[in-house]
Amino acid sequence: MQVCQLEYQLFDYFFPSSSEDVSSLAPLIDPLCTYLYDTLRPKLIHEANLDILCELVYILKVEVLGEQLSRRGESLAGLRPTLERILADVHERLTFRARTHIRDEIANYLPLDEDLDYPSKLEQSSETKSETSSSDQDSDVSRTWYPPLEKTISCLSKLYRCLESAVFTGLAQEAVEFCSISIQKASKQIAKKSSIMDGQLFLIKHLLILREQIAPFDIEFSVTHKELDFSHLLEHLRRILRGQASLFDWSRSTSLARTLSPRVLESQIDAKKELEKSLKATCEEFIMSVTKLVVDPMLSFVTKVTAVKVALSSGSQNQKVDSAVVRRLKDQAFATPEKVAELVEKVGSAIQQELPIVMAKMKLYLQNSSTRAILFKPIKTNIVEAHSQVVSLLTSEYSPEDLQNVVNMVSIQDLQAQLDNLL
Template sequence: MVAPKNSSSPSLPKSGAISKGYNFASTWEQNTPLTEQQQSAIVALSHAVAERPFPPNLTQDRVPGQGHGLSIDTQDSVADSSAAIEAVLVNTNQFYKWFTDLEAAMKSETEEKYRHYVDTLIQRIQTCDGILRQVDDTLELFNELQFQHQAVATKTKTLHDACDRLLIEKQRLIEFADALRSKLSYFDELENISTSFYSPSMSVGNRDFLPLLKRLDECISYVESNPQYAESSVYLVKFRQLQSRALNAIRSHIQSVLKNASSQVHDAIRNIGGSKPAVSESVEASVIYVRFKAAASELKIVLEEIESRSSRKEYSQLLAECHKLYSEQRLSLLKGIVQQRISDFSKKEALPSLTRSGCAYLAQVYQLEHQLFSHFFPASSEDVSSLASLIDPLCTYLYDTLRPKFIHETNIDFLCELVDVLKVEVLGEQLSRRSESLAGLRPTFERILADVHERLTFRARTHIRDEIANYFPANEDLDYPAKLEQSPEVIEEAQTSEENQDVFKSWYPALEKTLSLLSKLYRCLEPGVFTGLAQEAVEVCSLSVQKASKLISQRSSPMDGQLFLIKHLLILREQIAPFDIEFSVTHKELDFSHLLDHLRRLLRGQASLFDWSRSSSLARTFSPRVLESQVDAKKDLEKILKSTCEEFIMSVTKIIVDPLLSFVAKVTAVKVAVSAGNQNQKLETVGVKPLKEQAFATPEKVSELVLKVNSMIQQELPKVIKKMKLYLLNPSTRTILFKPIKTNILEAHTQVQSLLKSEYSKEEIESINVVSTEDLQVQLDSLL
């Protein structure tokens, strides 16, 4: 009987190596997931190694004829079993013995098979444990290798960083060395530059001179900007000594070239002109300027270098000295020529012509000198002050020639002409047209103009005082209205054109002199100066005309005096209107009138000298008060004109309608008395009669008054109108002046007519025969 095989496999004994290997594989699997391609490769690899043979050390334990896997050889047991089966069992004991043997054989066969299987597994587990131990050792070696790699990598990185730092430090040291070398180069240049400058062959004309000078300037600038360096002050002093030596050499070279050119020009002038101090203009152009232009070409490079560095103090001083040297040499050539030319002009020409010619000649000289100067100093030619040391002495010759002449000039017309020449022709045309090339002459010309203005102002004030304020009229000056009546043709011309010069003949001389003076001064003087003179002239002229009016009133009649004053004040007002100025002047005076009173109070002890809080303090006691007074000549003129016109209107009104005005005044007095008597109801006691019963108001008396007034209107008023036409040439002026007179006459007649209507009967009014207001107005209008 063959025992059946156990269908369930026995559990494998657990092993630490297997567990460790399994855990490692599981962790590996989780941490390193495989891609599909890698998994496919593993499957293919597993198929390839599925028939892998046992290791050589395991082949000896295998049973021949056994297939792969775990199996038990049963050939012997089968033979034994078949033999046992084939045995003859005689009795029960044999059966039990056989059964026991058979059972033991079967049990032995089964245990042997599984024991062999267990042994195999144990061997394989041991093999796996060995492999896992090798893997562990390998992993440990790998970890140690990885740690060593990390250490090597760290050391390598540290080495690289150290190398980088060393390279950076090296670069910094190189840069520091270069910077130090570049800074030291400025100090090292001292010896090289000193050797070059002190060389006998070195001169301003040497081509290495200017580059060395430039390098010297760079060294000085560097040392100046870095005073913190050791011994920088010592090096700076030495560098400046070298620079001073170089600049002195340049100065001497320029002076030598200029003197040489000047000497050549002097020799040329002596050869051409002999002993004459002046030469012709063509010689000036060909000798004085052409030869100096050659000198400018020789000095061009050096002077350009100096101008380019003029921002530095030492070069600015050198440039100024070069300008001075140049001006001295040019002045030595030109002063004699300019003096001679201006002297010739002075001998031949009058003051205005001399001014015109002298200024034109100076402008020509200045323009030529400016052009020549620009050849020497191109960058400095725009500065007006650069040529001042040359031009100012030349301008002084003209100024010294002109000043004595216009200081002694008393003719205002000449002085005004001189102002026109300077202001319009010289400053206006010449300098404005060539402002850049002649800018240096403007101060001198403006100075001459200011002196002429001062002289003209003085002469104008003298003229106002002597010819207007202190004017003493002759008999013919006051012969009005005969002076106007003697020139009927002049009056006719003036009626058509008041701008005719013959009109001045009928003017009072003081007025004509005032307006003539103002018309001349207006375009010659500054507005501020002219305003003061105009205010003074108008005020003085107004007073002079008023004095003349009073004299004419005494000689002729008050009406002639009034019309004379109105005529001249109107002319004065009309003629000063175009002047665009204010005739208002504010006078300021210092008032010390309060000083005596304060001192008395201090001496009496009524006030303290040092009480600064009171008005009697020391500072306030001795401080004058400033009194301001404003005088407006134009407004004063208007007031005088207005009052004179009112006087004339009232005087004419009184002449014409004085009887009517007296009658109206008496009537008013009677009415007042009657009104008072009516209130008291005692007319008889008062003695007041009705108006028409009064002696002065009887119809006959009133008729006489009306006839007398009508006679005055017909006879005297035309004479007044004739005088007005004689004095006042403008019809509109006469109309304006006559209008209030007519109004007064009409008003007087209107009042009389109103009284007649209220106090007299119709028959009495007809007997009085008062002219109606409408007829009277037509009659008055016809007079003009």
């Protein structure tokens, strides 16, 4: 840049009338630029470090092309094409290295034992947090993240300001898709090593973080893939071999040109929508598993009662009612007041003992209290609904004495208060 500026000043001194046309300097500046390009290119195309490539983009775009060339004006105009060419090479190298990084470090990541050590990893982190200051905690927020998640967010954060929007969108879509798949694979391994609930909460935690972290990127995570389809070619060739079509009949749809013309298939992948779909499905699975853990005896009871009522109804319509089936509900072996009291006690015990353990595990994985409240709300609704159904059945089928002296169910209001206290 200094040499180019000096050459311009010298040229302007001797040939002031010609210096207004920058192209007049081209025979002098172009060889210098070629030397610069030939010196830098071998270094650029062998650079593998994403941080260095991103820094080079910033230096060239902001400091050199933006600040230096704007400030020095026409004296460096002849250098601009070469600098833009160098920047294009850096962009190309950065795109290639980013795609390689996404493939090796995210899509094909092989987890270590400590990467899958949940919930122990979170418990250790929780103990460490209580001993450190809040500033240390903030700087270490990603320590408990599954590595592909941290690598994805770190990679996208570096690339966002360095690449053209269309290129970044394609890379971001790939990274988010592969990261989501990697997290789901890890959750299955954790479910086997620890528990199904740990696997579910691990997946919910990481998908929520991924969704939150990609939100600031102002792009669509949707990419349209085009591919050529030759599947119809085989059937055309079979018809030709059977003599049903001619290879050289150009007027027919089975002509050579048409036969060998591929179809273009388009498919659109939206990584963000797929992420939302996976998150929703996992949350629903978790909600149902916790619901069953607590009120499964009640759900089974309601199912059996419904089956008995259907049998009674169909039997009475056919006028062939078995005497054993006609018996009142509380006379059925599974529905005696004592049996109902057992299931009520079992559910009550689960609410007092099992549910607090679940809530503690939720707190371990999901630090945000509002997130836990959103996830717990449908669980609470399901538990209350199961109790309401049983209360309704008991009120219609059992005597007040049975309900008071034997079954002794908690009221819906007390139940709701008890569940609210768990949050």
